[in-house]
Amino acid sequence: MFCGKHNAREGPVIQFLNVKPNDQFTYSIVLIRGQIINYNHRMGVTHLQIDNENITSCIESAEITTDGKFKVAVELAPGMNHLTFQFCCVTNAIALVFNQRKNPHYLLRIFYIICQNHDGHFQTKNNADNSIECACEKINLAIRMVQCLYAEMMTKNGFARKTFEFVKCVPFYSSLSIAEARQWDQNQLWKHHAKEILAQENDTQHRYKYFGILASTLCENGTIKGNTALGCGDVALFGSGTMHAWPMKFAEIQRCFQDDTLVDGKLLMNDSNGRNSIGGCYATALGSLTHEIGHIFDLGHSRDGVMGNDIDYVNRMFTIEKNPRDLPRRQISKCSNNLKQDISTGGITNNRRLTTIKKSNPILANYHCRRNDDLTFLTENCAIMLNAHKWFNQTDETETSSSSIQYDSKRKIIESMLPLALVEIRSKESGMCMQYYRFDVCSATSAAVADPFNFTIAGNVIEQNYDLIAIDKNGHIMKWSS
Ligand SMILES: [Zn+2]
Ligand SMILES: [Zn+2]
DSSP states (O other), X not given: OOOTTSOSSSOOEEEESSOOTTXXXXXXXXXXXXXXXXOOGGGSOOEEEEEETTSTTOEEEEEOOTTSEEEEEEEOOSEEEEEEEEXXXXXXXXXXXEOOOSSOSSEEEEEEEEEETOOOXXXXXXXXXXXXXXXXXXXXXXXXXXXXXXXXXXXXXXXXXXXXXXXXXXXEEEEEEHHHHTTSOHHHHHHHHHHHHHHHHOOTTOOEEEEEEETTOEEETTEEESOOEEEETTEEEEESTTGGGSOSSGGGHHHHHTOOOXXXXXXXXXXXXXXXXXXXXXXXXXXXXXXXXXXXXXXXXXXXXXXXXXXXXXXXXXXXXXXXXOOOOEEEEEEESTTOSOEEETTEEEOXXXXXXXEOOXXXXXXXXXXXXXXXXXXHHHHHHHHXXXXXSOOOTTOOOOOOEEEETTXXXXXXXXXXXXXXXXXXXXXXXEXXXXXXXXXXXXXXXXXXXXXXXXXXXXXXXXXXEEEEXXXXXXXXXX
């Protein structure tokens, strides 16, 4: 029976758009999108309530758009979760299952990096908690959001909800003094910290990639020191400058995204692409984390999406934006060549490349026209890469690596023992994907499905200087640089 607010024959119905009953998740923060059929916002009920009976005191509220759509992040407890969605006088229940991957072999390790002669407190508003414990909590929550983002972005490309697994954040005590850290530029910081992390970890099995947040970041009268946002090789680093804006608990996420409180850029770091708000800083931080972590999962740059210019709109994925506005377009650029020197990683030397995102001149800025889209997505090549990637799959530890991918650069032929999943040609200059080939269906450039064992790159697509990356279906990667 419907209440007096609805037409007796055509009452509201709650529908889920991206989840089905008993869907399985390997991560605990899950995005649910849905719509209310026969919704009429003039009836005055503009929110629905979500209750997960497996997590006590978790009653959430989600705003409904005028056309009846909603989206909300929910937290799942291990095992089966029974969620009830209530809108006005109607309810719809759904069961979702959260089972973490069992003994994942490949993991992302998270460090909160503390320099010498520093107490590890990050910069924040007066009296707010900025302890090391608080930092680790905030970082863990942010990484769980990034896990969810990757899984959801994979589904936008038609893949299963795959994502990485991580080890909870712990402090990492650096040999670098805080005084030096605050004088160094981001490349110097990345080099030093990446080197000491890889040396300490001595990960001879190559099971780990590393994400570090620098406690050293400081905003002094609008000048940012001890900061970096770089992902390269196996190590991504990010400054703690906007951590003042990040939530510590799941229940605070939605409020944080919608928090319009102004950030005084003289006192605290304000990296929000012109929004100057707490919510803007949080959205940009999550987008940047996603971007830099993407690099250590071997993604290059794309024209748009999170590996391109669109790193500021993560809030649109999780909440309804009250006053959506177009932000100045960012420009991705390569920041440095001087990191090309190899860093020894227990006998393995990797050619590490550094990239960064830089704001474009606002006067020349283009504006996004796809207003209604949340703009947070992976381009097809990035999704194909991650779908095969070892960190995104339950890879068997005992798998003997009897695979190889060879590139004959003279004849432009790639030979692989296992079927190739993706071949990408990137500009050496910007790390931008110039051309890619997939092997399951026809590429845009050819009429036939390419041979996944023996592939020849057409001569006209290669510039003089290029990087080549190929991944096979089991996630073995070959990189080649001209
Ligand atoms: Zn009703
Ligand atoms: Zn980048």
